[in-house]
Amino acid sequence: MAHETTTAPMTTPGPAPVTKKDFKSDQEVRWCPGCGDYAILNMVQTVMAGLGIPRHDIVFVSGIGCSSRFPYYMNTYGLHSIHGRAPAFATGIKSANPKLSVWLATGDGDGLSIGGNHLAHILRRNVDVKILLFNNQIYGLTKGQYSPTSPVGQKTKSSPMGTIDRPFNPLAFALGCNATFVARTIDTHQKHMQGVLEAAAQHKGASFVEIYQNCNIFNDGAFDDIAARDVRDDRTVDLRPGKPLVYGKNSDKGIKIDAMETKVVSAAEATVWNASTKSGAPAYVLAEMDLEKPEKPVPIGIFRSVEEPTYDQEINRQVAAAIAKRGPGKLRDLIWSGETWEVS
Amino acid sequence: MSIPPQAGVEDRLQKFESVVIRFAGDSGDGMQITGNQFTQTSALFGNDLATFPDFPAEIRAPAGTRPGVSGFQIRFASTDIHTPGDAPDVLVAMNPAALAVNLHDLKPGGVLIVNTGQFKEQDLAKARLDKNPLTDGSLDGYRVIQIDINKRVADALLGSPLSPKEVQRCKNFYTLGLMYWLYNRPLDPTLAWLADKFAKTPDLVEANQKALRAGYNAGDIHELFQGRYEVPKCETMPKGTYRNIMGNQAVAMGLVAGAERAGLKLFFGSYPITPASPILEQLAAYKNHGVMTMQAEDEIAAVCSAIGSSFVGRLGATATSGPGMALKQEGIGLAIAIELPLVIVDVQRGGPSTGLPTKTEQADLLQVIFGRNSEAWLPVVACATPSDAFDCAVEACRIAVQYMTPVVLLSDGYIANGSEPWKLPEVEDLPSFPVTFRSDPKDFQPYSRDERLARPWVKPGTPGLEHRVGGLEKEHLTGNISYDAENHEFMVKLRAQKVMAVRESIPTPKVHGPAKGEVLVLGWGSTLGTITGAIEQLQKEGVKVARMHLRHVWPLPHGLDDIFGRYTSILVPEMNLGQMVRVLRSEYPHHNFVSYPKVQGQPFRVDEITQRVLSLMEK
Numbered sequence: 023m024a025h026e027t028t029t030a031p032m033t034t035p036g037p038a039p040v041t042k043k044d045f046k047s048d049q050e051v052r053w054c055p056g057c058g059d060y061a062i063l064n065m066v067q068t069v070m071a072g073l074g075i076p077r078h079d080i081v082f083v084s085g086i087g088c089s090s091r092f093p094y095y096m097n098t099y100g101l102h103s104i105h106g107r108a109p110a111f112a113t114g115i116k117s118a119n120p121k122l123s124v125w126l127a128t129g130d131g132d133g134l135s136i137g138g139n140h141l142a143h144i145l146r147r148n149v150d151v152k153i154l155l156f157n158n159q160i161y162g163l164t165k166g167q168y169s170p171t172s173p174v175g176q177k178t179k180s181s182p183m184g185t186i187d188r189p190f191n192p193l194a195f196a197l198g199c200n201a202t203f204v205a206r207t208i209d210t211h212q213k214h215m216q217g218v219l220e221a222a223a224q225h226k227g228a229s230f231v232e233i234y235q236n237c238n239i240f241n242d243g244a245f246d247d248i249a250a251r252d253v254r255d256d257r258t259v260d261l262r263p264g265k266p267l268v269y270g271k272n273s274d275k276g277i278k279i280d281a282m283e284t285k286v287v288s289a290a291e292a293t294v295w296n297a298s299t300k301s302g303a304p305a306y307v308l309a310e311m312d313l314e315k316p317e318k319p320v321p322i323g324i325f326r327s328v329e330e331p332t333y334d335q336e337i338n339r340q341v342a343a344a345i346a347k348r349g350p351g352k353l354r355d356l357i358w359s360g361e362t363w364e365v366s
Numbered sequence: 367m368s369i370p371p372q373a374g375v376e377d378r379l380q381k382f383e384s385v386v387i388r389f390a391g392d393s394g395d396g397m398q399i400t401g402n403q404f405t406q407t408s409a410l411f412g413n414d415l416a417t418f419p420d421f422p423a424e425i426r427a428p429a430g431t432r433p434g435v436s437g438f439q440i441r442f443a444s445t446d447i448h449t450p451g452d453a454p455d456v457l458v459a460m461n462p463a464a465l466a467v468n469l470h471d472l473k474p475g476g477v478l479i480v481n482t483g484q485f486k487e488q489d490l491a492k493a494r495l496d497k498n499p500l501t502d503g504s505l506d507g508y509r510v511i512q513i514d515i516n517k518r519v520a521d522a523l524l525g526s527p528l529s530p531k532e533v534q535r536c537k538n539f540y541t542l543g544l545m546y547w548l549y550n551r552p553l554d555p556t557l558a559w560l561a562d563k564f565a566k567t568p569d570l571v572e573a574n575q576k577a578l579r580a581g582y583n584a585g586d587i588h589e590l591f592q593g594r595y596e597v598p599k600c601e602t603m604p605k606g607t608y609r610n611i612m613g614n615q616a617v618a619m620g621l622v623a624g625a626e627r628a629g630l631k632l633f634f635g636s637y638p639i640t641p642a643s644p645i646l647e648q649l650a651a652y653k654n655h656g657v658m659t660m661q662a663e664d665e666i667a668a669v670c671s672a673i674g675s676s677f678v679g680r681l682g683a684t685a686t687s688g689p690g691m692a693l694k695q696e697g698i699g700l701a702i703a704i705e706l707p708l709v710i711v712d713v714q715r716g717g718p719s720t721g722l723p724t725k726t727e728q729a730d731l732l733q734v735i736f737g738r739n740s741e742a743w744l745p746v747v748a749c750a751t752p753s754d755a756f757d758c759a760v761e762a763c764r765i766a767v768q769y770m771t772p773v774v775l776l777s778d779g780y781i782a783n784g785s786e787p788w789k790l791p792e793v794e795d796l797p798s799f800p801v802t803f804r805s806d807p808k809d810f811q812p813y814s815r816d817e818r819l820a821r822p823w824v825k826p827g828t829p830g831l832e833h834r835v836g837g838l839e840k841e842h843l844t845g846n847i848s849y850d851a852e853n854h855e856f857m858v859k860l861r862a863q864k865v866m867a868v869r870e871s872i873p874t875p876k877v878h879g880p881a882k883g884e885v886l887v888l889g890w891g892s893t894l895g896t897i898t899g900a901i902e903q904l905q906k907e908g909v910k911v912a913r914m915h916l917r918h919v920w921p922l923p924h925g926l927d928d929i930f931g932r933y934t935s936i937l938v939p940e941m942n943l944g945q946m947v948r949v950l951r952s953e954y955p956h957h958n959f960v961s962y963p964k965v966q967g968q969p970f971r972v973d974e975i976t977q978r979v980l981s982l983m984e985k
Contacts, residue, residue: 078829093834099826101677102836104700110667114674118633122826143663337658344653351655353626354793356619362609363410
């Protein structure tokens, strides 16, 4: 039998790995050369090495699509599931064993189209799962149809006259679901991605990270207007909790939130960003700045970060509380419960 | 038996072997509670019994209308019985709609108890009756007992702090009291139940207890009946401790038992759907048994969360009905591909689409055996009675963990809501099938096989065994993604072979009756009681007919071909258009299978089966 993959000998237990290399699986990475996914994989492996979590306590879960091949390339436990349902699998995994560090790789089609329902529910339940949504505004694995994040008018194989669908803003979606951690980063901005991924990993609860990812085959350059190295500083504003919303090559411009509107102001007047306000409204206002490009910069960074009880904690707490209150259930007592009678 | 049209006045306490009562009223009249109380009291008294609740899908259809009629049939007996009875001996009709919907089922000469307080003109109109059946002669041929229960309850509760509307809601307990008197049953169990149920509202306890006693006393005082009846204890039931059990309850307990006998914790992900929801509700109350329940956002998430839990070493389970089963199929396909244990309970109801949510059917058989994309085989177990649902749930868990496969447990609405006495098993007598998780990294291959063809089960968190599984085709042994043609065919066959290997662990079902001859009646699922009742009756009458029942409906057990060969015809009654017959004809093409379909949302009656057998023999 001719196989495309190679089989390396299985690893044996040893001290917790510390290098990025330890997180590389023996599988050949099969994304298209030049795909933004490589940069994400590289940074996730880098961040993993710094977390101090043993490989065997990490699970990567995914659905279907280019991004969902991710688990095969991580030398951890992994589940490549079915289209759109990764959040449901991840919820079962994390609830059943909250000691595991659970990560979810999804895309704009997998997460927001076929799996929109499950994504909404994992966020509102606040399951402690790290969700990475690779947004390339296109269907890559099925070869180039428009996605729920494709801008109106985009011409694709399935929209020769341009799309008529109004797109999702993934951040607004997540904020609407009351997500406790919401962030955005860019595949080519490695340093920024590292910071965001580390913050997502530290967050206790559902972390939602939208990653602008270039599909160089079917939607090349979709984010060049804001993400290209030469324009990036002027066209994006980085949301750093506790820091003013300053941007520009010379850090001279700022964003001020005033009466539920954003304004471009001087750096000195910029709002000091607070991602933990009681209401998610300020984050939502910033997320909506996308609609005003190019007049306003596209926001990246950490939009929201608040502490709430997690679903996995609570589901286990209820089981523990029931046992504490009623004692560990005995099967015989369960079967022999209710009103019984003797036949002799 | 049927109650003779004129019970002897002299003989004040007549004994009967078996009686069938149907309580029928408006959905808001509390007929299910009344029926359940009569059931519980009869069970404690020592009767064998079977029940059949039959209610509409609407929670409260317009009051007094025919669609709003809710019924509860109970048969209690001093001998072993197998069904809730074909036709009631006694019909209690709380309003004209209940009378109109149920009268045609009542036995000729049967007792009809009518609440005349609910037969005013507007009541008749709501039931779309032009004439009053109490006066137009349509009730000739029945023993009609007319009581104005509305008035009697109002009189009995005169001075109660309850509002007149609340007083009227005690009607069902008045009626129950009357039936307790007629059948010589003790009041104590229901008095105690009321005290417990309404502990927080003493006024309700008092009013309902008063109504119950008033109904009971009315039997004595008012000479409504010419005598009382008694159904003695059932002396032929095997010795032991019993409780009354409903099918859904039994499934919930069986899943807890199955997980424990596997040495695992149960995770139950489910989405509410009639008639399966009580399984979720029941399991949610068993948290102190380590059971984790999740009410998922939809049917798909329910099965996927359960698979996720199995991936990390719990026993994942879910329950649904036909429409939910359709939604879960892709997820189940993944569990087949990644070979993880999973139990899916399908409580079948009438279809297609939303169909008849509260009525019973067996038409998901082909859906569960064949309803997924590609070659996605899995074992299917079908329970036959409410108490059998416990054993079948344990069996489904056993197969799931021993063969690393999803297993479907088929129940139906008739089993789910029906009840029967259950002889309680001792835990140590239940099958035991402890799971061993793989923890040794030496020569580990995720898709290696044991003697049953099952692959190793590894809990994430185990050092050195990190691996990835998924829906893409896997290379034999390594589990790496493989598009190789030969490997794909090998894996497809291997997965099917593994499912067929379950046959090595299941018995050949027993034939009851002559070992060869003209007709074998073959049943599966909830038709067991009716078929057993019918065949026993025929055998008593000297008819040479045999019966056999299938618990494992896929794969089919060894030995069937040989058994089928000994009969001229094999009659297969099922509540669908002949789905099992299709399976049998393709598996055993050389035998004469005769399909007997019924799809009315109602179980078979004993007389339907006996007549079909006799007509088959005449040919």
